[in-house]
Amino acid sequence: MTSETGALADLPPSPAVWCSGLRKRYGRRTAVEEVSFTVARGEVLGLLGPNGAGKTSVIKMLLGLVRPDAGEVLLLGRRASDPRSRSAVGYLPELFRYQPWLTPTEVLDLHVRLARADVTAAEREECLALVGLAGRTGDRVGGFSKGMQQRLGLAVALVARPELVVLDEPTSALDPVGRVDVRDIVLSLKARGVAVLLNSHLIGEVERVCDRVVILDRGRVAASGTLAELLGQREVRLRLAGVDGAGEDRLRAAGSLNRSGDWFTVQLASEDDGVTVPDLVRDLVGLGVRVHAVEPVRISLEERLLAVLRHDEPEAAPR
Numbered sequence: 001m002t003s004e005t006g007a008l009a010d011l012p013p014s015p016a017v018w019c020s021g022l023r024k025r026y027g028r029r030t031a032v033e034e035v036s037f038t039v040a041r042g043e044v045l046g047l048l049g050p051n052g053a054g055k056t057s058v059i060k061m062l063l064g065l066v067r068p069d070a071g072e073v074l075l076l077g078r079r080a081s082d083p084r085s086r087s088a089v090g091y092l093p094e095l096f097r098y099q100p101w102l103t104p105t106e107v108l109d110l111h112v113r114l115a116r117a118d119v120t121a122a123e124r125e126e127c128l129a130l131v132g133l134a135g136r137t138g139d140r141v142g143g144f145s146k147g148m149q150q151r152l153g154l155a156v157a158l159v160a161r162p163e164l165v166v167l168d169e170p171t172s173a174l175d176p177v178g179r180v181d182v183r184d185i186v187l188s189l190k191a192r193g194v195a196v197l198l199n200s201h202l203i204g205e206v207e208r209v210c211d212r213v214v215i216l217d218r219g220r221v222a223a224s225g226t227l228a229e230l231l232g233q234r235e236v237r238l239r240l241a242g243v244d245g246a247g248e249d250r251l252r253a254a255g256s257l258n259r260s261g262d263w264f265t266v267q268l269a270s271e272d273d274g275v276t277v278p279d280l281v282r283d284l285v286g287l288g289v290r291v292h293a294v295e296p297v298r299i300s301l302e303e304r305l306l307a308v309l310r311h312d313e314p315e316a317a318p319r
């Protein structure tokens with residue numbers, strides 16, 4: 001449309017994913033309720049949550065594969081049903097199967113034609129090499145292991161130079177080397193400004209590559225934010241001697257306190273401005289406490305995820 005190329009052309013690029021108020025019910029079971037989030041261009045967003053939390057349902061609604069009962073989706077600024085957005089999105093489904101009688105080269109040819117993309121034969125071969133299938137390009141897919149089929153699925157998701165890549169459990173069948181390969185591929189996509197939506201149960205994987213995380217629980221967004229926001233709640237461990245009542249009071253004033261022998265663990269406030277620990281050490285020394293060690297402890301994403309799912313803390317506002 002002329003209006004789109006005119007006035008709207010000056011606006012900043014629309015997010016790779018924008019969804020608001022997504023809801024899906026299967027019979028009386030609510031799979032997804034009031035889910036809203038965005039994925040910015042060039043951002044890697046991790047979708048986490050226990051089995052049945054609604055992650056795949058959300059992904060399928062984003063891609064127009066499942067019709068939401070309520071809510072809206074825009075991919076790259078367009079409706080998910082718009083062929084222009086579809087051809088710019090690469091998708092690796094959770095359950096993948098490719099025509100067993102085709103070779104990987106033929107599978108990619110097919111997808112390039114379906115996406116109406118202009119991708120040279122050399123680029124297709126490069127893509128197969130990127131996912132570790134360089135030596136198998138002429139073999140029939142029917143003889144591939146599950147991990148090799150998943151690698152092919154990744155190549156299918158990447159081959160048409162997408163602006164957004166959606167990976168649903170991309171490493172479920174991969175060996176440890178394959179997992180590292182996928183991590184590198186995700187980081188190289190991000191470096192090229194491609195947005196990635198990653199659904200994975202491998203929390204370490206998510207923690208290493210994702211800029212932001214959305215945690216789903218029973219269909220709802222239980223927490224979301226950047227890794228710094230989600231993991232911002234930190235602890236400090238101190239090995240101390242000569243702590244009397246006044247010393248213990250001072251430790252408690254810095255945050256909630258746990259003691260195990262000489263070790264004292266203080267949970268710092270999430271909005272800690274960086275002066276709590278130096279001030280605490282200064283005051284402890286002033287009170288005659290001998291300070292043998294001070295170790296910052298950052299909680300892991302796994303600990304944070306478990307805390308959210310066990311409802312050990314107030315819910316973060318969905319973004």
Ligand SMILES: Nc1ncnc2c1ncn2[C@@H]1O[C@H](COP(=O)(O)OP(=O)(O)OP(=O)(O)O)[C@@H](O)[C@H]1O
Pocket residue numbers: 026029030031049050051052053054055056057058
């Ligand atoms: N086609 C369907 N028919 C009926 N119920 C469904 C269907 N698809 C999903 N569900 C239900 O919706 C809920 C969410 O499922 P979904 O597959 O989205 O979860 P998930 O977070 O991706 O889980 P997992 O980590 O196990 O893959 C589950 O209770 C599931 O049984």
